[in-house]
Amino acid sequence: MINFYYMDDFVTIAVFQYPHEAHVWKSKLESLEIEAFLKDEMTVQVYNFYSNAIGGVKLQVRERDVEVAQSILQQGGVVQASKEQYSGYFNWINERTKTWPLVGKWPVEIRTVFIIASAILLLIMFIFSAEIMEFIETSQKDREIKELEAESRGAETQLFQELDSIMTINPEQAILLAKSYLDTTYFNESALCWRLGYGYYQLDSFKVASEYFEAFLSLSDYRAEGLAAVAKCQLKLKDYDEAIRNYKYASNKNKVHLQDLAYVYEITGDLENADEYYTQYIQNRELKDKSAVFNPSFIKLKEKRDSIHLIVISNR
Incomplete structure (x- = not known):
């Protein structure tokens, strides 16, 4: 009688589609005093259409009897289902997973599907986690950039306010200060060009003022204001045709x-x-x-x- 407490010692040596076939060889082995067990026999008897799905009825013997039992089955022309049953990849999977808790009792096909599904899930989790980390790093960098931009804008606003206050009192000094800022990449170049144009306009240097207002136009989206400022200089220079042309463009926007x-x-x-x-x-x-x-x-x-x-x- 088989001791079911030691069923982990049993190894599948052949698979049969129908229980009666398996019983023939089970009886043969037992007649030779080789303990044998039919795995999934009851399932196939009750639901015979499940036979292919679960891998058929498995004829199992203890590990110590595998070689003798396989020899007997081979002599009878039965396809072996031990190590030779699973060729290639299935055999590799079977050898490495048959001792796993719970999973090792599953048919090797199901174990294979389980391993592949687990690998895919792990890969998805790895990719997803990598994307999350990248998103976190990108968000952190964006936050740092925004903080630096905010600090930069705050510094620019303060300096432009100082520049504007100097402009009303001493345009020459304000122009020198604005030009020194223009040599750096820290400040808003278009805003500096606007202030330089305004400063030179105050000094009646209308041609130079017009050049800075045109530079402002090339750097800014404020087309109407820039065109109007250029036209104002042209008016002072008595270039009325150009002043009219630029005021017409400006009036289309404003x-x-x-x-x-x-x-x-x-x-x-x-x-x-x-x-x-x-x-x-x-x-x-x-x-x-x-x-x-x-x-x-x-x-x-x-x-x-x-x-x-x-x-x-x-x-x-």
């Missing part, structure tokens, strides 16, 4: 420059265009600012436009 455009036409004697653009500015201002009608300077502007309009009508 309607407030329609007034500047109208003024250039007015001082050049083109009262029809002055009338037209003053009217456009006034209509746009009244549309966006209902309180403008109470503004004294706006009232005066309307009176000037009305006077120009009367002249234009009288000259027709």
Whole structure:
């Protein structure tokens, strides 16, 4: 009688699809005083369609009887299911997992699937953990960069405030200071060009001022402000055609420059265009600012436009 407390000593030496086939050889071995056991016999008897799924009925003997039993089965023409049963990869898996707790009792096919699935899961976890670590490192770097940028912006704001306060009192000193900042990569170059243009404009160096305002244009997205500043310099230089051209571009972005455009036409004697653009500015201002009608300077502007309009009508 088989002692089931020592079932771990049993090794599969053959597999049969049907229980009666396995019983024939089990009886043969037992007649030769070799202990034999049929694994999964009851499962296949009750659910015979599970035979292929679970690997059939396994004929097992103790490890010490394997060679003798295999010899008997070989003489009877039975396909061996011991070490030769699982060729290649399955045999490698079987030899290394048959002693594992719980898993070792599974069919080698299921053990193989389990190992592959576990390996895939570990790989996914490794990749996922690597991505998490990369995300953490990237987030940390982004946070450090943002902190440095915030510190940089804070320093720039403070220095620009000091620069602006000097500009109103001593433009020459402010220009020298702005140029020294411009030689570094720490400061906002477009903002420095704007302040240099403003400083030279205060000193009546309109050509130099225009050059810095154009540099501001090439570095900044504030097209309307830059174009208007260049046009203002051109107006001082009496380059009226260029001033009109730039004010037109600026007014396409910001309607407030329609007034500047109208003024250039007015001082050049083109009262029809002055009338037209003053009217456009006034209509746009009244549309966006209902309180403008109470503004004294706006009232005066309307009176000037009305006077120009009367002249234009009288000259027709």
